[in-house]
Amino acid sequence: MAKGLDFMAGLRLDYGGYPKAQFNQKLFDEMGIRTDNQIKSFVIQPRFQFEWNVNEGNKDFLKFGAEFSLQIxxxxxxxxxxxxxxxxxxxxxxxxxxxx
CATH class of the missing domain: 1.20.5 (Single alpha-helices involved in coiled-coils or other helix-helix interfaces)
Structure with missing residues (x-):
């Protein structure tokens, strides 16, 4: 990009699976709520980072980065x-x- 300035970009893919809960018949009979759901989640998270090696002296570095979650x-x-x-x-x- 510029002298002493580096840019890094990436993509993080997260998958989370959780154990299936037991079914509660009484709760289902009284309120109609199922408890045997299994939660699964797949999230794409783009990320980037800037790193500036000040005066290219390899002593002082300034880093800035961010990550965004696209779970919506x-x-x-x-x-x-x-x-x-x-x-x-x-x-x-x-x-x-x-x-x-």
Whole structure:
């Protein structure tokens, strides 16, 4: 990138599976709640890191990095994007209305 500046990017894939719970017949009969669910989770986490070797002296380093978890479902992401599009559209309409 630049002298003494390095960039690293990666992708972390996480899968978590948890044991299946026992079924509680009494709870199901009284409230209709199933307890024999098995939780599984697959998470994609992009990450990046910048590292600056100050003056390339190999003594002082400055590092900055972040990781993002994309565990939110597609439905939630599409709702967020839709809301942002509506907000942007409304702002543009206000701006255009003031110009006319």
């Amino acid at each position: 479902s597609i439905i939630i992401w599409s709702s967020i994007i839709w809301c942002l599009m509506v907000i942007i559209w409304q702002r543009w309409m206000l701006i255009l209305h003031k110009l006319v």
